[in-house]
Amino acid sequence: MKYIYSLLVLCLLTGCAAANVYTPYTKSSNDILIVGTPGVTITALDGSFVWKHGETYNTPSNYPFTSWRTAGKTLNLKTSNMGSVNMNERGKKVKIQTPYQSEPIYGVLELAEIFTPYKGKTPATRSYYIQIPQSYVQSIKGGNVSVMFESYVCKPGFYSQTATKEYTYSRWVLWISDVPL
Numbered sequence: 478m479k480y481i482y483s484l485l486v487l488c489l490l491t492g493c494a495a496a497n498v499y500t501p502y503t504k505s506s507n508d509i510l511i512v513g514t515p516g517v518t519i520t521a522l523d524g525s526f527v528w529k530h531g532e533t534y535n536t537p538s539n540y541p542f543t544s545w546r547t548a549g550k551t552l553n554l555k556t557s558n559m560g561s562v563n564m565n566e567r568g569k570k571v572k573i574q575t576p577y578q579s580e581p582i583y584g585v586l587e588l589a590e591i592f593t594p595y596k597g598k599t600p601a602t603r604s605y606y607i608q609i610p611q612s613y614v615q616s617i618k619g620g621n622v623s624v625m626f627e628s629y630v631c632k633p634g635f636y637s638q639t640a641t642k643e644y645t646y647s648r649w650v651l652w653i654s655d656v657p658l
Contacts, residue, residue: 504590506542507648509604510534516576517609519586521569528607536605542590543567554650556622568650570658577614584653589646592631601629601648609651617655626650 512519512530519528528534568587575582588605595602606627613623627648652658 513608
């Protein structure tokens with residue numbers, strides 16, 4: 478009798494748990510990349526691309542795609558995060574010519590893939606639209622680092638096993654400085 482009660486308790490504890498419902502969607506990159514700031518040219522230091530304002534480019538299929546994510550609606554990207562991107566080679570080192578100064582600036586550019594149900598649903602998920610505001614370039618004097626990015630929000634259930642949180646994912650992230658990074 479004791480054995481039957483133990484078996485019933487065990488069944489109740491393990492057999493009544495509800496299974497999490499979610500669909501594991503795949504990620505893919507956007508096909509189009511646009512430099513949105515007039516007068517800006519972004520050149521990969523390894524020579525793999527040169528992107529200029531006013532032209533539309535196909536995103537390189539061999540780019541080291543990655544993604545920052547955080548629970549909630551805002552990413553917590555800091556200038557200090559650039560060190561892990563450099564160490565893990567998750568981004569490309571670039572040189573950037575801007576209309577704001579005659580000498581080039583340096584950066585690390587990271588592109589991210591997006592969840593397929595979100596492709597094309599918002600401006601952030603239609604293309605990589607990279608912009609470099611003048612205020613960010615002015616703040617990097619003397620070896621300081623600035624970071625800019627574009628992000629989108631995923632609703633619960635698309636990727637989460639618990640389906641209880643919203644997550645924000647990066648589309649692209651660019652760290653810049655007036656010295657090589």
